Amino acid sequence: VIRLALKLPPEGSHVFIGAGLLDELPEHVLERVPAAHYGIVTDSHVAEKYAQPLAAALRAERVRADVVSFTAGEGQKSRTTWATLTDALLARRLGRDGCIIALGGGVACDLGGFVAATYMRGLPCVQVPTSLLAMIDASIGGKTAVDVPAGKNLVGAFLQPHLVAIDPLALGTLPERELRAGLAEAVKHGAIADGEYLRWIGQTAKPLLAREPQPLAHLIRRSVEIKAAVVQADPVERGVRAVLNFGHTVAHAIEALSAYAVPHGYAVAIGMIAEAEIGTAAGVTAEGTADELRAILHGLGLPVALPAGLAPADILTAAASDKKARATRIRYALLERVGGTVTDDAGAHTVEVADDIALRALGRCLPRERREA
Amino acid sequence: VIRLALKLPPEGSHVFIGAGLLDELPEHVLERVPAAHYGIVTDSHVAEKYAQPLAAALRAERVRADVVSFTAGEGQKSRTTWATLTDALLARRLGRDGCIIALGGGVACDLGGFVAATYMRGLPCVQVPTSLLAMIDASIGGKTAVDVPAGKNLVGAFLQPHLVAIDPLALGTLPERELRAGLAEAVKHGAIADGEYLRWIGQTAKPLLAREPQPLAHLIRRSVEIKAAVVQADPVERGVRAVLNFGHTVAHAIEALSAYAVPHGYAVAIGMIAEAEIGTAAGVTAEGTADELRAILHGLGLPVALPAGLAPADILTAAASDKKARATRIRYALLERVGGTVTDDAGAHTVEVADDIALRALGRCLPRERREA
Numbered sequence: 001v002i003r004l005a006l007k008l009p010p011e012g013s014h015v016f017i018g019a020g021l022l023d024e025l026p027e028h029v030l031e032r033v034p035a036a037h038y039g040i041v042t043d044s045h046v047a048e049k050y051a052q053p054l055a056a057a058l059r060a061e062r063v064r065a066d067v068v069s070f071t072a073g074e075g076q077k078s079r080t081t082w083a084t085l086t087d088a089l090l091a092r093r094l095g096r097d098g099c100i101i102a103l104g105g106g107v108a109c110d111l112g113g114f115v116a117a118t119y120m121r122g123l124p125c126v127q128v129p130t131s132l133l134a135m136i137d138a139s140i141g142g143k144t145a146v147d148v149p150a151g152k153n154l155v156g157a158f159l160q161p162h163l164v165a166i167d168p169l170a171l172g173t174l175p176e177r178e179l180r181a182g183l184a185e186a187v188k189h190g191a192i193a194d195g196e197y198l199r200w201i202g203q204t205a206k207p208l209l210a211r212e213p214q215p216l217a218h219l220i221r222r223s224v225e226i227k228a229a230v231v232q233a234d235p236v237e238r239g240v241r242a243v244l245n246f247g248h249t250v251a252h253a254i255e256a257l258s259a260y261a262v263p264h265g266y267a268v269a270i271g272m273i274a275e276a277e278i279g280t281a282a283g284v285t286a287e288g289t290a291d292e293l294r295a296i297l298h299g300l301g302l303p304v305a306l307p308a309g310l311a312p313a314d315i316l317t318a319a320a321s322d323k324k325a326r327a328t329r330i331r332y333a334l335l336e337r338v339g340g341t342v343t344d345d346a347g348a349h350t351v352e353v354a355d356d357i358a359l360r361a362l363g364r365c366l367p368r369e370r371r372e373a
Numbered sequence: 374v375i376r377l378a379l380k381l382p383p384e385g386s387h388v389f390i391g392a393g394l395l396d397e398l399p400e401h402v403l404e405r406v407p408a409a410h411y412g413i414v415t416d417s418h419v420a421e422k423y424a425q426p427l428a429a430a431l432r433a434e435r436v437r438a439d440v441v442s443f444t445a446g447e448g449q450k451s452r453t454t455w456a457t458l459t460d461a462l463l464a465r466r467l468g469r470d471g472c473i474i475a476l477g478g479g480v481a482c483d484l485g486g487f488v489a490a491t492y493m494r495g496l497p498c499v500q501v502p503t504s505l506l507a508m509i510d511a512s513i514g515g516k517t518a519v520d521v522p523a524g525k526n527l528v529g530a531f532l533q534p535h536l537v538a539i540d541p542l543a544l545g546t547l548p549e550r551e552l553r554a555g556l557a558e559a560v561k562h563g564a565i566a567d568g569e570y571l572r573w574i575g576q577t578a579k580p581l582l583a584r585e586p587q588p589l590a591h592l593i594r595r596s597v598e599i600k601a602a603v604v605q606a607d608p609v610e611r612g613v614r615a616v617l618n619f620g621h622t623v624a625h626a627i628e629a630l631s632a633y634a635v636p637h638g639y640a641v642a643i644g645m646i647a648e649a650e651i652g653t654a655a656g657v658t659a660e661g662t663a664d665e666l667r668a669i670l671h672g673l674g675l676p677v678a679l680p681a682g683l684a685p686a687d688i689l690t691a692a693a694s695d696k697k698a699r700a701t702r703i704r705y706a707l708l709e710r711v712g713g714t715v716t717d718d719a720g721a722h723t724v725e726v727a728d729d730i731a732l733r734a735l736g737r738c739l740p741r742e743r744r745e746a
Contacts (some may be wrong), residue, residue: 051454
C-alpha cells in the first residue's frame with residue numbers, strides 16, 4: 001500500500017493506494033478515523049458490491065455502521081438528495097461522534113463530502129472513490145458540492161477528508177467511457193506539471209485501457225501527487241489552484257452547451273486541445289503543444305475536436321456567462337509548454353485572451369470535415 | 374467604537390461594538406471585508422429599516438449590493454429558505470469575489486451564515502446582529518445552521534465571520550421578550566466565567582431593561598469577550614466550548630416539550646436554575662448557586678420555574694433523546710460555583726448525573742403551587 005500524507009488544514013489528509021485495499025478498508029478506517037458510528041453514503045451501483053460488505057465488516061469490529069444510498073446518476077447531485085441522505089443518517093441516529101464514508105464515483109464523493117461538511121456542522125470524512133475520475137480528482141482536495149438550477153457545483157464546502165482509500169481493482173468493472181474520462185484528467189495533470197508523466201501516459205495507453213493494475217496504480221499515484229501538491233499550496237482555491245482548470249473553461253462551455261450529454265472528462269480532453277490552441281494563438285503556449293496533446297488523447301480513445309454542430313462563437317458566449325466568472329472578459333488557465341503553466345507578471349494564474357484570438361484558435365479545433373468545408 | 378480582534382481560524386474575526394455603528398457600517402465593511410459585490414441576507418423585520426439603506430450606501434461607494442430577505446420567524450430557519458436565498462443571490466450573479474452580510478436577529482445570522490458557508494464553497498461573511506441574543510450569541514463563534522425535521526441546528530457549518538458589527542441602538546425597537554431572552558444568555562456568561570459580571574447584571578437590571586445604551590454596550594462587550602475567549606480555545610466545539618451549554622441540556626428539553634412555544638432565552642433561564650440544582654444535588658455545584666441565579670433572573674423578568682404542566686421525568690426523557698447526545702446517560706455542563714464551571718478528572722467539561730438525582734433536583738424547580746401540593 002502506497003501511503004501519502006498531505007499537509008492540508010485543519011488536520012491533514014492521508015491517501016492510501018493499493019490493489020486489494022478495499023478488503024483491508026475496515027482496519028485502515030478504524031485506525032485512522034476512529035468513530036463510534038460510520039454513515040456510508042453510496043450510490044446504487046456500488047451499494048451491494050462494496051458498501052454493504054464494508055458496513056458488515058465494520059459492525060463485526062463492534063462499531064455501528066449504516067449505509068444510505070441514492071440512485072446513481074449525475075442528476076442526483078442535488079440539494080434534495082443531500083437533504084434526503086442527511087435525514088436518513090439522522091434517522092439512524094448518527095451523532096457527533098460519527099464519521100461519514102463517501103463511497104462510489106464522483107457524485108457519491110461530492111455528495112457524501114457535502115453531507116459530512118454540513119452534518120451537525122461537520123463530521124470527519126473518508127473518501128473511497130471507485131471511478132478513475134473520482135480517484136484522481138473528486139476525492140483529492142476537499143471540494144464538495146451539489147448542483148443547483150443556476151449551475152454546477154455552486155453550493156458546497158471545503159472539507160479535507162481524513163482518509164482517501166483508493167483500490168485500482170475497483171476499476172475492473174468501470175464502464176469504458178468512464179475509464180477514458182478519468183484518463184483525460186490524468187493527461188491534464190501531466191500537461192500542467194510533468195511532461196515526462198504525460199509522455200508516459202501516451203506510451204502506456206494500451207496497458208492503461210486494458211486496466212492492468214500496476215500501470216493504473218502508478219497513474220493514480222502520480223496524478224494524486226500532482227493534484228495534492230497544487231492543493232496543498234492553495235487549499236481553498238484563491239490562487240495557484242486555478243492551474244487545475246487548464247482545459248476547463250472550454251470544457252464547462254461544451255458541457256453546458258451539450259446539456260451535459262458530453263461527459264466531463266471528454267469535454268476536458270477537447271478543452272485542453274482548445275486551450276492549448278488558444279494559448280499558442282495568444283503567444284504564451286509553445287507551438288506544437290496542441291498537437292502533442294491531440295496525439296496522446298487520440299491514443300486514449302478520447303475526442304480531439306469540438307462536437308459537431310458546436311460553433312466557436314457559442315463556446316465563448318457560454319464561457320462568458322459562467323456563473324463563477326469574475327469579470328466579463330474570459331480568463332483561461334494556460335500552458336507555457338507541456339509540463340508547465342503560465343503565471344503572468346502580476347502573479348495571476350489565468351490569462352485574459354481577446355475573443356477574436358480565441359475564436360481563430362477554436363476554429364482549429366473543429367472536426368476535420370468542417371475545417372475543410 | 375470598541376474593537377475586539379479574535380484569533381480564530383482561518384483568518385481571525387473582528388468585532389466592532391458602538392452606538393450608532395450602523396450608520397458607519399459601509400466604511401467598516403469596505404475596509405475590513407473588501408468585495409466587488411455584497412449580498413445582504415436579512416429578514417422582513419429589518420429589510421426596510423437597515424438592509425436597504427445599507428445596500429444603497431454601499432452602492433454609493435460604487436460596489437454592487439443586493440438585498441435578499443425572508444419572512445421573519447423561527448420556522449424560516451430551514452433548508453428550503455437557505456436554498457431560496459442562495460438561488461436569489463445566484464440570480465443576482467453574486468460571484469466568488471462577493472461577500473455575504475447577514476443582518477437581523479438570530480435566524481438571519483444563522484441562515485445568512487450558512488448561505489455564506491456554502492455559497493460557491495464559502496464566501497467571506499459579515500454579521501450584523503440586531504437582537505441582543507444574536508449580538509452576544511449567534512453572531513460570535515462561527516456556528517451557522519438550519520433546523521431539520523429531526524431537530525434544531527442539525528445541519529450547518531462553522532464559518533467565522535470576518536467582521537461582526539454590533540450597534541446597541543438597534544435594540545431600541547426590540548420586543549421586550551426578546552430583550553429579556555438575550556439577557557438570559559448574558560447571565561449565563563457571568564455564571565460560567567465571571568461572578569462579578571453576573572452580580573453587575575443583577576444590580577443593573579433596571580437600566581438594562583430601560584435599554585440605556587451605556588450599560589447595554591458594556592453588557593454586550595463583556596458577553597462577547599467571555600464567549601470569544603471560550604470559542605478561541607475551542608473553535609469547532611470539541612472540548613471546553615461545552616461550558617457554553619450550561620443550562621442548555623434542560624433548556625433544549627423544555628423547548629422541545631413546549632413545541633418551541635417557550636423562547637430559547639426563557640428556556641435557558643429555567644435551565645440554568647435547574648442545572649444549578651442538579652449540580653448541587655450531584656455534589657459538584659456550591660450550595661446557594663441556584664438561589665443566586667433565581668434572584669437575578671427574576672429581577673430581569675425571566676421565568677424561574679418549570680412551565681406549568683411539565684413534569685421533571687418528561688424533561689429527562691426529552692434530554693435523553695436529544696439527537697446530538699453522545700450516549701444514553703445524560704451529561705450536563707455544570708457550574709462549580711457562580712463564575713466557574715466543572716472539569717472532571719479526565720478533563721471532560723460535562724458531568725454525567727444519574728437520573729434519580731436529577732429528578733429530585735428538578736422537583737425543586739416546579740412552580741411554587743405544584744411544589745407545595
